[in-house]
Amino acid sequence: MRLHYLLAFQDMKSFKKYFSTFVHTGLAISVLFSLSSCKDDEDENPPRITIESPFENQTFSSTDTIEASAVITDNEQITSVELEILDLEFNQVGTKRSYPASGSTFSFGQLFPVGAPELSTGDYYLAFRANDGRNVGSAFVKIRINAIPRELEGVLVLTSQDNQSYLYYREEGENEFEIEHNFFSDAVGGGLNYRQNIFATAGGEAGNADFFETDEFSIVNSLPGFGNIGLPFYLSITFDDDLEQFIVTQRDGRIRVLDKSAFALIGFDGLVNHLPLKVFGNQDGYFLCEKEIDGPIYSLTFYSFQGLLLDNYPVAGEVKGVFDLSLNEKFVWVDDPEGLELRVLNVSTEFLSLPYERIGSRLSDVIRTGNNAFIISTSEGLLRYNYSNGGTVIFNSSAPEGELFFDDLNQLIYLVSGQEATIYGMNGSELGGFSFPREIVYVGFDYNR
Numbered sequence: 001m002r003l004h005y006l007l008a009f010q011d012m013k014s015f016k017k018y019f020s021t022f023v024h025t026g027l028a029i030s031v032l033f034s035l036s037s038c039k040d041d042e043d044e045n046p047p048r049i050t051i052e053s054p055f056e057n058q059t060f061s062s063t064d065t066i067e068a069s070a071v072i073t074d075n076e077q078i079t080s081v082e083l084e085i086l087d088l089e090f091n092q093v094g095t096k097r098s099y100p101a102s103g104s105t106f107s108f109g110q111l112f113p114v115g116a117p118e119l120s121t122g123d124y125y126l127a128f129r130a131n132d133g134r135n136v137g138s139a140f141v142k143i144r145i146n147a148i149p150r151e152l153e154g155v156l157v158l159t160s161q162d163n164q165s166y167l168y169y170r171e172e173g174e175n176e177f178e179i180e181h182n183f184f185s186d187a188v189g190g191g192l193n194y195r196q197n198i199f200a201t202a203g204g205e206a207g208n209a210d211f212f213e214t215d216e217f218s219i220v221n222s223l224p225g226f227g228n229i230g231l232p233f234y235l236s237i238t239f240d241d242d243l244e245q246f247i248v249t250q251r252d253g254r255i256r257v258l259d260k261s262a263f264a265l266i267g268f269d270g271l272v273n274h275l276p277l278k279v280f281g282n283q284d285g286y287f288l289c290e291k292e293i294d295g296p297i298y299s300l301t302f303y304s305f306q307g308l309l310l311d312n313y314p315v316a317g318e319v320k321g322v323f324d325l326s327l328n329e330k331f332v333w334v335d336d337p338e339g340l341e342l343r344v345l346n347v348s349t350e351f352l353s354l355p356y357e358r359i360g361s362r363l364s365d366v367i368r369t370g371n372n373a374f375i376i377s378t379s380e381g382l383l384r385y386n387y388s389n390g391g392t393v394i395f396n397s398s399a400p401e402g403e404l405f406f407d408d409l410n411q412l413i414y415l416v417s418g419q420e421a422t423i424y425g426m427n428g429s430e431l432g433g434f435s436f437p438r439e440i441v442y443v444g445f446d447y448n449r
Contacts, residue, residue, distance in 0.1 A: 004293065045132035045139030047074040054126065059144045062114050063448070064306045068107040072130045076370040078106045082129040082283065085114070086140070089312060094119055097242060098283030099128070100305035113195060113244075114145060121147045123275070136327075154411055154446045156180075156199065156214075157421075160187040161438035162205040165166040167199070167217065168436070169446075177434065181217040183210070188444030191239030191246055196260050200246050200442065204232030207386035209248050214446070221262040223248065223333070247286070249276040255288070255307070268307025269300060280322035282330070284347065285310065289319035292436035300332060302347070313345060313352060321374075331387070335363040340378060342385070356385065358392075366402040367413070369426070375413055377404055382415065382428065395428040 050068045060066060072078055078101045085094030099110055112126075125140045145440040157168040157177060165187040168177035181283035185207025196219065202209035205227040227233035235249045238429050244260040255276055257265045270276040274290040278349045286303045298312040300322075313332075321333040325344060332343040332352070342356040364377040373385035376396060382395035401449055402417035412431065422433040 001161075014093045027228060042077050043132065044133050046135035047072050047078055047132050049128050049130055049137055049139035051128060051139050051141050054141060054175075055141055056121075057144060058113055059290050060118055062145055062150070064114050066112045066114065066126065066143075067109070068112045068128070069107075069125065070128050072101070072108055072137075073105045073119070073135075074104050074130070074132045076104065076132045076134075077132055078103060079133050079328075080131045080284065081106070081110075082127075082131070083110070083112050084127050084129075085119075085145075086125040086127050088123060088125070090125065097244075100285075101232050106130075117356065119145055119147055121145065125173045137227045138420035143147075150408065150409055151448045152445060153448050154442040155407075156442075156446055157434075157436070157440060158187055158201055158442040158444075158449070159419075159436045160185065160441050162186075163202075165201065165207070165441070166436075166438065169211075170271045174323070177436075179266055181212070183207070185210075186232075187441045188234055189237045190444060191237055191306075192444030192446065193239050193244070193260050194444070194446045195244075198262055200237055200248075200261070200262065201442070202234035202237040202248055203227065204234060205229060209234055209237060211246070211258070213401050221258070224254065226261075227251075236278050238279065242283070243281040245281065247277060247279045248280065251275060255279060255286070255303075257406075266307055268303065271301060271309075271312075274299065277318065282322065283324060287319075287322045287330070287394065289315075291318070300345075311347075311350060312397060313350070315352075316341070319369075323368050325372075330369075331374075333363060333366045333374075337362075340376070342387075355387070356390065356392075358383075362401070365404045367404045369406065369411070369413075371406075373404075375404060377401055377415060382413075384423070384428075396424060396430070405445075409445070410449060416443060427433045 037349045050071045054184045076255050080098055081101045084092055084096035087093045090138040123144050127144050128139045130137045136409050152172050154169055156173045163181055163186045165185040167181040169180045170177040185203035186205055187201045188204040197214045198211055199214050200211045203225045207227045209223040213220055225233045233251055237248045239246050248256045251271045256267045259265050277289045280287040285305055288301045290299045290301055298315050300315050300319050302311045304310055315334050317329050317334050317336040319334055323331040325331050328348045330345045332345050334341040339346050339357055339359035340361050344353045354359055362379040366374055366376045368374055374385045376383050381397040382399040384393050384395040400417040402415045405414040415422045418436045423431045424430050
């Protein structure tokens with residue numbers, strides 16, 4: 001029997017109480033409540049979801065990809081659909097993805113990777129949530145996951161200097177890096193999709209944006225570059241693990257998005273006379289840090305998945321990171337010239353609060369190591385900040401400023417500064433490192449899934 005539950009409760013506590021009286025009956029449940037009393041002319045109806053796949057109690061391994069599909073209807077316009085894995089107490093424990101949607105009737109279908117190394121074998125719920133801009137409708141289907149241990153297969157390093165770039169790879173358990181490929185480019189960055197085994201890099205003044213498969217490093221796609229001396233064409237390239245997309249920015253203001261297999265999805269233009277320095281993928285769309293070409297003004301801009309400009313927020317410096325805090329709130333880390341800042345952006349109210357700042361300290365980079373915990377590379381060394389208690393501790397005061405990369409499986413932090421990379425444990429201790437004769441541009445972690 002297939003059981004699909006359509007639920008929109010005021011809080012999870014009331015949901016659990018209600019759900020527990022039905023879960024053993026083996027009957028399909030379809031329940032709809034309004035979340036709060038609203039004005040007569042306001043939309044009070046959350047979207048309705050009918051799950052078509054997976055089937056109730058269908059079994060997957062932790063390396064599988066789930067074919068998730070549903071028919072979603074709403075009296076207004078559906079704006080997005082979210083999938084996540086929950087335990088039997090309805091706590092989030094696994095992968096979470098958000099996808100754009102449109103229309104009052106929407107046929108949803110996505111390949112959803114289980115991809116949660118911490119999960120043990122057992123029963124879970126796959127949650128479907130649909131948003132119409134005001135209300136959220138939810139539906140759940142029970143699945144079983146057989147755990148396969150997640151492993152690190154190797155570390156990939158991209159270096160570049162004098163218009164020549166090199167790819168190195170070190171297998172897990174080995175001590176030395178081996179050269180896998182070299183090519184003409186002054187690479188500005190990289191991105192690794194370890195699930196489909198595709199690595200991407202882009203040149204600045206010289207070289208194309210190339211997408212390689214990582215077995216033989218043959219090119220699966222290439223975007224031509226048109227850089228000139230002193231005028232790089234590509235500004236950044238990255239792979240967003242949550243969206244499963246490659247994102248490339250160009251000096252002419254164009255942003256290009258490719259899918260996980262490196263096929264083109266969309267292209268859109270940023271602000272006129274601005275440089276799109278960096279893109280931060282998000283469950284609601286794309287946040288960009290953009291800077292005036294001939295001026296000092298920075299902007300944090302917000303675009304839909306279709307490339308439409310949704311909002312523009314003023315910031316006093318370069319944005320180094322954007323992370324989810326809640327459904328409507330985002331952490332925004334800013335390198336303000338007067339001192340690094342953590343802003344909290346409420347997308348609904350457009351309010352940027354300032355819960356944390358460090359006067360006189362510059363921000364080089366930031367990574368998230370937990371729900372509300374961050375490691376930040378600053379002019380004072382490596383710091384650890386916890387939003388939950390507002391506390392800051394010196395993680396490693398002797399660490400240089402640099403770019404941060406995080407091996408989340410082994411909980412190791414890689415700090416890259418020039419030609420040197422230093423590895424830190426979660427207690428701030430140095431655990432080793434490596435160096436190359438060229439600048440290190442990117443460090444990627446090649447997991448088995």
